[in-house]
Amino acid sequence: MKIFVDAMGGDFAPQAPVEGAIEALRRYPQIEIVLAGVIPEIEKYLVNCDDVRHRIALLDAPEIITNDESPVMGVRRKTNSATVKGMLALRDKQVDGFVSAGSTGAVLAGGMFRLGRISGIERPALAPLMPNGRGYFLLIDCGANVDCLPEYLVQFGVMGDAYMRGVVGMENPRVGLVNIGAESEKGNALVKNTYPLMEKAPYNFVGNVEARDITGDVADVMVTDGFCGNLILKFMEGVAGTLFGIIKQEIKADPVSAIGGMIAKPAFRRVKKLMDYTEVGGAPLLGVQGAVVKAHGSSNAHAFSCAIGQVVKMIDGHVVEIIEKGVASIAPQQSE
Amino acid sequence: MKIFVDAMGGDFAPQAPVEGAIEALRRYPQIEIVLAGVIPEIEKYLVNCDDVRHRIALLDAPEIITNDESPVMGVRRKTNSATVKGMLALRDKQVDGFVSAGSTGAVLAGGMFRLGRISGIERPALAPLMPNGRGYFLLIDCGANVDCLPEYLVQFGVMGDAYMRGVVGMENPRVGLVNIGAESEKGNALVKNTYPLMEKAPYNFVGNVEARDITGDVADVMVTDGFCGNLILKFMEGVAGTLFGIIKQEIKADPVSAIGGMIAKPAFRRVKKLMDYTEVGGAPLLGVQGAVVKAHGSSNAHAFSCAIGQVVKMIDGHVVEIIEKGVASIAPQQSE
Numbered sequence: 001m002k003i004f005v006d007a008m009g010g011d012f013a014p015q016a017p018v019e020g021a022i023e024a025l026r027r028y029p030q031i032e033i034v035l036a037g038v039i040p041e042i043e044k045y046l047v048n049c050d051d052v053r054h055r056i057a058l059l060d061a062p063e064i065i066t067n068d069e070s071p072v073m074g075v076r077r078k079t080n081s082a083t084v085k086g087m088l089a090l091r092d093k094q095v096d097g098f099v100s101a102g103s104t105g106a107v108l109a110g111g112m113f114r115l116g117r118i119s120g121i122e123r124p125a126l127a128p129l130m131p132n133g134r135g136y137f138l139l140i141d142c143g144a145n146v147d148c149l150p151e152y153l154v155q156f157g158v159m160g161d162a163y164m165r166g167v168v169g170m171e172n173p174r175v176g177l178v179n180i181g182a183e184s185e186k187g188n189a190l191v192k193n194t195y196p197l198m199e200k201a202p203y204n205f206v207g208n209v210e211a212r213d214i215t216g217d218v219a220d221v222m223v224t225d226g227f228c229g230n231l232i233l234k235f236m237e238g239v240a241g242t243l244f245g246i247i248k249q250e251i252k253a254d255p256v257s258a259i260g261g262m263i264a265k266p267a268f269r270r271v272k273k274l275m276d277y278t279e280v281g282g283a284p285l286l287g288v289q290g291a292v293v294k295a296h297g298s299s300n301a302h303a304f305s306c307a308i309g310q311v312v313k314m315i316d317g318h319v320v321e322i323i324e325k326g327v328a329s330i331a332p333q334q335s336e
Numbered sequence: 337m338k339i340f341v342d343a344m345g346g347d348f349a350p351q352a353p354v355e356g357a358i359e360a361l362r363r364y365p366q367i368e369i370v371l372a373g374v375i376p377e378i379e380k381y382l383v384n385c386d387d388v389r390h391r392i393a394l395l396d397a398p399e400i401i402t403n404d405e406s407p408v409m410g411v412r413r414k415t416n417s418a419t420v421k422g423m424l425a426l427r428d429k430q431v432d433g434f435v436s437a438g439s440t441g442a443v444l445a446g447g448m449f450r451l452g453r454i455s456g457i458e459r460p461a462l463a464p465l466m467p468n469g470r471g472y473f474l475l476i477d478c479g480a481n482v483d484c485l486p487e488y489l490v491q492f493g494v495m496g497d498a499y500m501r502g503v504v505g506m507e508n509p510r511v512g513l514v515n516i517g518a519e520s521e522k523g524n525a526l527v528k529n530t531y532p533l534m535e536k537a538p539y540n541f542v543g544n545v546e547a548r549d550i551t552g553d554v555a556d557v558m559v560t561d562g563f564c565g566n567l568i569l570k571f572m573e574g575v576a577g578t579l580f581g582i583i584k585q586e587i588k589a590d591p592v593s594a595i596g597g598m599i600a601k602p603a604f605r606r607v608k609k610l611m612d613y614t615e616v617g618g619a620p621l622l623g624v625q626g627a628v629v630k631a632h633g634s635s636n637a638h639a640f641s642c643a644i645g646q647v648v649k650m651i652d653g654h655v656v657e658i659i660e661k662g663v664a665s666i667a668p669q670q671s672e
Contacts, residue, residue: 132578133578133579133581133582133585143516146516146523146524146525147524147525178567180479180482180562180563180566180567180570187482187563188482188483188561188563189482189483210570211566211567211568211569211570211571211574212570212571212573212574212577213574214571214574215574215575215577215578216574216578225524226516227516227523227524227564228563228564228567230516230547231514231516231547231564231567231568232547232567232571233547234516234546234547234548235547235548235550235568235571235572235575236571236575237548238547238548238549238550238551238552239551239571239572239575239576239579240575240579241548241551242468242469242551242552243469243575243576243579243607243611245469246469246607246610246611247583247603247604247607249469250603250604250606250607250610251600251603253603253606254602254603256599256600256602257599257600257601257602257603258600259596259599259600260595260596260597260598260599260600260601260603261596261600261603262596263592263593263595263596263599264587264592264593264594264595264596264597264600265593265596266590266592266593267583267586267587267589267590267593267596267597268583268586270586270589271579271582271583271586274582274586275579275582
């Protein structure tokens, strides 16, 4: 199994991707890794890794598609970027999976226009696993498609279902539609038109999920458009950060509470670990013809190795094939 | 100053509205209150209030528009409901403000079709103040309009600006547009089309606000459509509840942390108070021709008295008049 890693993407590149790759090679003996980027830069961090060095191939890909440029133009012009080279290698089955912490737009555009969509899938979607304190739920889409049609959302359900089966090993994932009320007639035009289509979809549709229940373990896959999904993703980060900040501030505000806070530190450490999303890797790009993971821009080496592990699980779990079958089974319904 | 209170609305009616009214009468010596509902039911809770009893008028309004019926039909048919009677009394200047913890839909429909919109305002909006731990921000709209046009959002900015000036006493409120990125070209079609209109609007537009910064004190008024606003409102509740639940669970999970948690209790109590939205009352319905507050369905007596106080501040702060002037000043721009 060969994984293509964009060594130049992310805030801590190339150190974090290279060290993450080394960690992953030690964790997963069945994999080989292609590190793509500026080779002399990569080589600086290929130290103390004689045990796995023979499973690393280096690929020259000196161009970088930045966050500041048009992703579509970037993918078209920068043919010597890791994103473009990786997506083409994946398309041509030279590698089995792809990981990048670079520009999200470039990964999307590369996935759409170089790797290609699964037949029948209209829009690929980004779908991170998010912590709810007891486990994880999949949020799909979290930003790839800001303006959606009902058909896209129905297909997001297929993709989310496939991921939870193939990667998480869930038998009958509950698929919910994020909405502002539990009743089927609630919502904006998009979700109102999506609801009846989801009722006929080939997965375990459990109805609307109100925002207050998103972290409440009522569904395993939360389907929403990319605008709302991105709001949810980032607002969760914001609220959690704000709350932890306030708790810290108030604990420090009086000396007695400060002592209590110090004593209760193990509990806070556990809470932080429970809410830590780096353990699950990055956001898979579902709906494209290969295992693709977009790692968080701020990924450190460990987060990178988790993202590589996630790609391994996607390949082993046959996520692409499950999506292919799922979308084929809704296609006839939609043309009714 | 006379405030109309729906005594039958909310989970704890009529006790909570009646006791809340009594508390408010003691707090605000300048007000009188009309309690509308089933009179014998109201009278049960009019005890130990001889000091303010002479400032309470009772109005027979035995019909109730429930959450389960169509609000528009309810407002049309149930002419003997507190909502309809109150909105008409407000329209006819028999009272100066209106508070209800009953059906949100009924308050909206009553506001639209019985009280009436401010000239130039296309859609009234619900706009609660939300805590960010240091202070409050206004979220507008939080559910009145699930499908919006850019013009509505521009007007929400006018309304939010007016509220922060009139009620909170802010001089130059920062108005932000909730979006998935900070750059002006980011977002879905709605916000992309709204951005340039807001740049020309007669308020202090500070640009896009990413969801992770909503609780980060970067703007005082957060403008969004009612679908996203409702997601934000309820997701904040959900995430906060989930986080507090996990913290509690982990603090109890080992005996040392449990002791620390006990010692730090004063800090946690302060955090809870900082994040408590009942202190600010309910959500004003802005854009209608009068001071209207929708109190939370689960309001207790104290929350009710706060909602009444909020109406008092809206009247004193001339919120309706400020909105009238604001919307008049954008009208010519829009017809350019």
